[in-house]
Amino acid sequence: MKRDFYEPSKSSKLMRLFWNAAGADRYILERTTYGDKVKYLCLGGIIIATGLMAALAGGYAFYTIFEPRGNALNSFQTAKDIAGSYDAIHIPTLFKASIFGVFWGLIIFNIDRFIVTSTGKGDGTENITGKELVGALPRIIMGSVIALTISKPVEIRMFKTEIDVKLHEKQMEQQQAYKAKTDSLFATELASKDKEIAKIEQDLSAKILRHADLEKQYIEEARLITVGPRALAIKAQMELVAKEIDGLQNHPDYLRIKAEKKEIEKKREADLASSEKVAAGLDGLLERIKIAHEISGTTISLFITLLFMVIELTPIFFKLMLIKSPYDFMEENIKELIKAENGIEVKANYYQDKKGYEKDLVINHQVLRLLKEKIQLLEAQSELSQQAVESWKEKKKQDIHQDPDSYIKEQPETA
Incomplete structure (x- = not known):
């Protein structure tokens, strides 16, 4: 029916999308005032924006958790050298993070939509009474938790460069501490083997010196006179000492101890080589959040969290402060008509x-x-x-x- 005093404006597809996100009734809104249409358009826009932010934050958090571990500055240097960019992206992890981000965004979107649509309009005035606040408290708590989960990944992305530098320092400290601990663990075993080897090599050195002295005597004796009984005796002693030297050098205990020492050194080198991998394990979401708090301080971190809480909780308080408009009266009228049509009476x-x-x-x-x-x-x-x-x-x-x-x-x- 065409009115003489007011003609409602037509709605676009985008406007109807936002209405749907806000849980508003399109049939009523298309027959009500422009102010009602804008109110629910803004309300739906906030809910959709929150879902998009949750998708980005969740995807980034998932990427940070599952990206390949390494030196915090390795990706920075590699990307700069290869592609002239300062962000090396691991494509498989990015693909998984994108799927998770979309899934997480849809979850938050539906939770927000439920919270907003289930929140009443209070007493229909701009004032928020204590009773209204108590009734909305569960929704406020849920919204605060959602805001917290969104704000932290965004916070670590905002301070990514500073976090990478600080994290690199911590990784280096972790690596050095691991090396020192590894050296101390193997030092006792190596010292014990060195002591056993030194004892055998001391006897071996003495026999080598003895062999050299006998060889010198034999050469002098054979040069002065023809090879006689003395020279032959010296040669016999020299051959005996050579056998003793060979026996010590190839003794099973000596060879075993040297092999054991070599194995210990090889194991130590392997553990030291893995120190970089161990230090890289420090690169996690929790560690980045801790460093972000250290860098930004309590004030900035709290401000970012409160900012997202305001965005998340605005629709709830917005609905509590709404003054009853033609949309609300028309909605109540339709509800009463439906109840009457189905024979429902409420006293x-x-x-x-x-x-x-x-x-x-x-x-x-x-x-x-x-x-x-x-x-x-x-x-x-x-x-x-x-x-x-x-x-x-x-x-x-x-x-x-x-x-x-x-x-x-x-x-x-x-x-």
């Missing part, structure tokens, strides 16, 4: 419960009508059944009266 503040709270009485007239019809039907069926039994009884009596012998023969014989 407000009809009785008090045990605690003294006034309660509404809900009468479902259609249910009562069906119940009465069902009761009457059952009563009629019972009455007809009774009449049928009486008629059958009378007919049997007549049959017995006309032919009692036939009735007696039909009875089963008793034992």
Whole structure:
């Protein structure tokens, strides 16, 4: 019907999308004032924006958790050298993070949508009373938790460069501490093996010196005179010492101890080589959040969190402060029409419960009508059944009266 005093503006697809996000009724909004349309448009925009921010924050958090571990500055240097960019992206992790981000954003969007649509309009005035605040408290707590989960990934992304530098310093400290601990763990074992080897090599050195001295004597003796008994005796001693040297050098205990020392050194080198990998494990989401708090300080971190809490909680307080408008009265009218159409009567503040709270009485007239019809039907069926039994009884009596012998023969014989 065309009005002379007011003609509603047409809605666009984008506007209807935002209305749907806010849980508003398109049928009513298209017939109400422009102010109502804008209010629910803004409300839906906040909910959609929160879902998008949650998707980005969740995706980044997931990427930070599952990206390949390494030196905090490695990706910075590699990307700069290869592509002229300062961000090296791991494509498989990015793909998984994108899927998770979309999924997380949809979850937050639906939770926000439920929180906002389930929040009433209070008493229809701009004031938020204590009773309204208490009623909205569970939704406020849920919204605060959601805001916190969104703000932290955003915070670590804002301070990413500073966090990478600080994290690199911590990784280097961790690496040096791990190396020192590794060296101290293997130092005792290596010292024990060195002591055993030194004892054997001390005897070996003495025999080598003895062999060298005998060789010198033999050369001098053979140069002065022909090889005589003394030279032969020296040569025999020299050969004996050479055998002793060879025996010590190839002794099983000596070879075993050297092999054990080599294995210990190899294991130590392997552990030292893994120190960089161990230090890289320090690069996690929790560690980055801690460093972000150290860098930004309590004030800035709190300000960022409060900013997201304001964005998240605005729709809740916004609905509590809404003044009743034509949309609200039309919505109530439609609800009453639907209840009347379905035979539902509500008597407000009809009785008090045990605690003294006034309660509404809900009468479902259609249910009562069906119940009465069902009761009457059952009563009629019972009455007809009774009449049928009486008629059958009378007919049997007549049959017995006309032919009692036939009735007696039909009875089963008793034992």
